[in-house]
Amino acid sequence: MLTALLFLPLCAGCIMLLWGRAVVCRVGLPLTALGHTALAAMTAARVARGEAPAELGGLLAPDPLGTLFLMLASVLFLTAAFYAMHYLREEERIGEHTNILDHGRFTNTPERRFTACLCFFLASMTLVTITPHMGAQWVGIEATTLSSAQLIYFHRHKRSLEATWKYLIICSVGIALALLGNILLSVAFHSAEAGRATESLDQVGWFVRNARLAEPTWLKAAFVFLLVGYGTKMGLAPLHNWLPDAHSQAPSLVSALLSGALLNCAMLGVLRGHQIMLSAGLGGLSGGMLIFFGLLSLMTAAIFIVGQGHYKRMLAYSSVEHMGILALGIGVGGAAVSGAMLHAVCHSLTKCMLFLLSGNILARYHTYSSYDVRGMRWTMPVTAALWTAGFLAVAGSPPFGLFISELLIFKGMLAADRPWLSAAYLTLLAIIFVGLSVAVLRMVQGNRPVDMAPAKREPALSVLPPLVLGLAVLTLGLWIPHWLWNFLTRAAALVGA
Amino acid sequence: MATLLQSCLFLLVLSNFLLLGTPRVPGLTRLTAFQGLLLAALLLILDHALLAGAVLLIKGALLPSLLWRTQKRLPPDALICPTRRVGLGVLAGMAALVFSIWLDGKLVMPQGLFPPMLLPTGLGTLFCGLILIVGRIKAITQVIGYLVAENGIFLLGVPLMTAGTVWFELALLLDVFVAVFVMGIAINHISDSFASIDVARFRSLRD
């Protein structure tokens, strides 16, 4: 089943690539997503039941942590796939594109390649989440970079090319460092490896079990490289610089996937390192480094969200912010970790929703600047309502799920007796709320632009996926199912809750 | 044996500084090829003949030729870097070497795993690659820098093969190949649409 999970999107991608009729792509994408989600759900159910499924000789053996992110990636991909049906149709209808900023003409990447890369992207994320082998995980993350580069360059104009280049170079460097981290890791365990009977592929588990035997200096160095490497991909400041560019230039559903799913997968890499450090008794150091990155990311996000005129970049920076919050929660440890897990879930749902909505806005207003968007509540009421709700959710105000998670993380900070950290955390969150509110309300409120027709019915496929996500986040704010909470706590237990 | 190894490592360090000191892209390409050869030789010395062949093939021949093809398609004036950056680059390389030797002192060596000087050399190569990316503002030099950095990491991975974990190197080779391939494509697009590969012009996306 795990193998199917991995190979379903792969094969689908290959089929699309080879026999790329438009209908195949557009219908195949949701079908693939559905199948993948079904399989992922089954896997999650088994893991939740406490079984430990393993295939390919243990190369694919998800633990709760990985399964959590697997489910996230799968669900987000499902919504994005349905959104893509509408999106690709629109793109085809437009045909000849002109760049919004410099009005240069451009064409799109062939649809077949786009959808195929989407599938490959999903496959690589699946690999990342369900393998317990650091190397395989590394391969997966590298694969996500290479496949998503194509996606970012969907609109073939200068800016997207620039964004793609930055994404490619920065992330490749990061990944290279992560690889070095892996090497140093196995050096650290070299002396312990000697006593190792059989070459099992469940590396993480083995590392965690024998972390005490490892050579601490190498372990520290390894963690530093892993943190910086995967942190680059995860978008922790000051390594985040590719993120706003890529997110602002990519098609909205790609930004949604990057921000909602990919960042979590990258974080998984960091978490593995943190896991090993914790069991090696070096949790203090790794936690400290995580807190450092978290605080820095929050600051950076605050700096760039205040007075941000480009609403997709604003969303991207808010992703930086939330990655920072996750890093903080995990670094603080204790009760905050389960809060961080919940936060990861809620943030992915919310951010995916917001990016999809930003796609709608872009299609209606043809501008990136929130100064030029006015009176959305008259021109596109549903999107406007969801956009406002999404803003409140992402700013962490009740009754949305992010409030609960941020509350738990804050509680964890107090429990860890870090008053100044928690004060800074709240202050930065407040600043970010103010910054976001200015831009979002500017777009939603006001009179309808005179040159714009009054509201017509918005296509269902463009608002339903975000609506579903929004409802999910709202539900998580008011009612968190028991099994889900147990799952989160089990996942958190792996990283030191 | 050991002397051969040491001299290889020395040559590698030397090539790093040459890389940092070379202003012109063709020279850089040749030097990367040379590093590939060195790595292959190094593997031969540590008698991993098969992998040595693979390295020779990919790092020594394939990637340089790929770069070569790319730079042939570029306008000649796109291949020179300002010299001031070069000088700074060499200084930074020195600093990088010192830092990696400091690290070498800090890290407690598992006995018999690392030959002397291999760790600093690897780290130094890695940092030199990064410095190359930072210091040069041409897209293609950034690819070369990335390649050099990967060489460093590869070098650090070599001793582990004796410990039996081969997948690092294979994955690395594969990855490097694909990455450079994709980057080559990207460079072509860049040179087509920007009529230059000067990444310092990539400043339309900023705050």
Added chain:
Amino acid sequence: MSLFITAICILAATAVLCALLAVRPLSENAARAANAVGVVGAVVGCLVGLCSVASGPWTGSESLRLPLGLPVGACSLGLDALSRLFLLPVFGLGLVCAASGGIALRHEAPDRHNFAAHWFFYHMLLLGMALVMTARDAVLFMLSWEIMSLAPFFLIDFNDGDSKVRDASWVYLVAAHLGAVALMAFFTLLWQTTGGTSLETLRQTVSYGPLAQPGTVTGTALFVLAVLGFGAKAGLAPMHVWLPEAHPAAPSHISALLSGAMINAGLYGLVRSFGFLAPPGAAPEWWGWALLLLGLATGLMGILKASAQSNLKRLLAYSSVENMGLMTMGVGAGLIGQSCGNAWIAVLGYGGALLHMLNHAAFKGLLFLCAGEVLHATGTVRMPLLGGLQKRLPLLGAAFALGAAAIACLPPLNGFTGELVLALSLLDGPALFGVERQMGLLLALTGLAAISGLAAALYAKAYGITFLGEPRSGFAANVHPLSWRTLWPLAVPAAVCLAGGLAAPWFFDLASGAAQSALPLPHQMTQAGLDGLAQARASLAVGAKISGAGLALALLLLLARRVLLRRRSVESMPTWGCGFQGASPRIQYTDAGFTEPVAKLFAPVMGLKTRLRLGQGLFPQSGGDLNVSAPDRLRSGLFTPLFTAVESLCNACKVIQHGKIHLYILYILATVVGLLIWGLRS
């Protein structure tokens, strides 16, 4: 309790219904349907809610635990005297404002506003308030608090075509959220220190917990956070800046609800949290003094700023600030009395504050609704343009006069009673030990007297300039008449104002019951407290009788006059202009002129900005004009600079995102090196 749950369910169901209606395209029918559903739902829900408040013994406390599907907190609700007291304005005004709002919205264009959404948020606001007043769990409290704080934003935003309204609603949103952040810190810190989120258990845990001994750092932090968070809602200076912006911008039935019911939540929070934060002997005395001073400052600032305003709704908003200041004074006095072991001051301070809260809800609701009707009838609430409305809208004028007299603390109306109890509490200052304490309370009482004196002047102006004399402009001259059909909702708060004065003891019983349940007194003081309350009740009873007699006497005199004037010539002439014949409405006193003497005295506080444009030449053809405005100093002097400073700092830092990729790589390199040194330096 079950009745309360029923009310909650009715409101929630209506909210859902409105949400479903809201997605329909705007049209005449949709608007009518939304109005009908919203009003009926609110009225029924509030009626049931009032029944639930009245049901059961007033001081009896019921509680209920529902499963809350969250890993933290619990959905535990409770009804004790305090909750019941604060629920009265919520449901009462909720009912009245819904009715009058339903009538008012008929004038609005159905294609420019989404009425269903409006009513949805109205019901969310009611729900939030009802839950806040009854929540017995910190997390549930925060959730409902935020619902209560977010909903008004969308209500204030009703006419969002106007940039002023947008600005006002944004200011409100930011203020509300910053307050909520402080509360989040407050409750989480409490949770951390006491290990539980249930407010019921907090009372016990704190009394022997780490907060038991006064003056701990945690205790101080908790106090400060509570004052910041709840004060931002209650509008204590300097966190009051959102009130004068939001109330003029909002539709009047919303302003009435916000000002009469929502800002009380701040007071409720303070009282409730001191219930467990300040167990007997645990509250440092300076808490009480801090609150007393804060309240006094807020009151004086509010009343002076109010008398500087020329926009009727802005004036009312500032006067809400002033009244919240008075209530805070009461709470402060209560804490002082508690920590100094003087039961009389303690219980009467609390009782006065709570009684005044009740009264304020009545008359402020009435006044805001009247202001709204003035807006509908004339199209403006700028007093310089009004006048002579009493003749044209007699019913409305009478209602406003009643409200004005009540808020000016004139017997026999309800405003007076709260003032009396507060005064009684402060009067006992000499019984405290130490001249500084005695002087402190007595001077606070002097401040109270000054505030009420200024209030009388203020409302003489508000009513006199708006309703009396001759119309000052076309707005007031040709109003479209309002029949009792549109004005009947005003009858409810008006009746409460009158009853609150004439039946003061019964109203005081409500407040005193709440005060007893809210104020933790050591048991050696409880008896004294009960005596104090009984005494105050007796005073109120006699006072009510006397002022009722005064009313009767006045009526008698009027009757006598009527009798005398029978069969005599009563001729009506133009006003005696002291020999000046060319009298015109334009020579009447304006609001600015009326407050000019006060403004001269208190210029630094009031901060009037006068812009005078004189006509040209010896015999100016074009009349000059004088424009007097009173912008909020604290906003322009404190918050605006703060926000701009933060923004400019952020903009200054934006250079790090310069777009040069090779420098981005440099960041990575530097980070690696830095972290390696950090990790391996030892």
Added chain:
Amino acid sequence: MSGELAVYLVQFALALALAPLLPGIINRVKAKFAGRHGKPLLQTYYDIAKLLGKGEVISRTTTWTFAAAPAIALAGTACAMALLPLGGAPSPLAFAGDFVLAAYLLGMGRFAVMLGALDTGSAFEGMGASREATFSALAEPVFFLALMVLTSLCLDLGRGATAAFSLSAMFDGHTAGAWLTGKGELLLLPVIFFVLLLVENCRIPVDDPTTHLELTMIHEVMVLDHSGPNLAMILYGSALKLWFFAALAAGLLTPALPLWQQAGLRLLIILLLAVAVGVVESIMARLRMERVPYLLGGAAAMGTLALILTQAR
């Protein structure tokens, strides 16, 4: 008890009856100072009687507010008067905090008169209302200050909180006469009350009731448009108010004597106070409007001083 009640009732009747005498006395004193013969002492009675017999002229602008104002003012003042202990006999209506009620009852009257003035839409009357509003708002805290001195004194004398807060307790001879037993600061209070009397009743130096220039008036200008029975009520009401404040000052000056003597003494002092007002009016000029707050400020300062001294003991 019944004796006290009798004294109280007699005094109350006297107050109602004799109040209009005070303006007459004041006028007569002024006339004497001016060397004129002056109006008869009972002039106010004559005026009231005459006015009650007349019809009214009512401005077209006005509404019921204008018509009802004098009645409300009169009623308020009368009720306030009823709370006052007269001649050492406590008011049967006394309760804790009744002075607050008294203050606000007077305020009610003031409020009504101000509204009545604004109702006419005349610039002069609006001006008068504005000044009245300002000065009364400033006078109120002074009034409270002065009374607080007495309450704290009562508390010191060991009265319970409930007893101490009523006018009757403050103005019985023991408290008020305490200045005889060495509490000298109490002698500041009569001065304060005298100032309050001048301010509240709009006498010189605050206001000149007899000037012919409306610009300079406060109280008189507010009632320009009243006529007939209404004006009668206004006149009577202001006379009562005068009596009220005079009685306050007098209550302070009378020591604890047997009831009837105390009552007689108080009556005497009230009449003397009227004379004093007359003297002040004839030897002083009117203050400039913006000076009046300083007068009140001085009174407030005295009050605070007295308060501190009382507390310090």
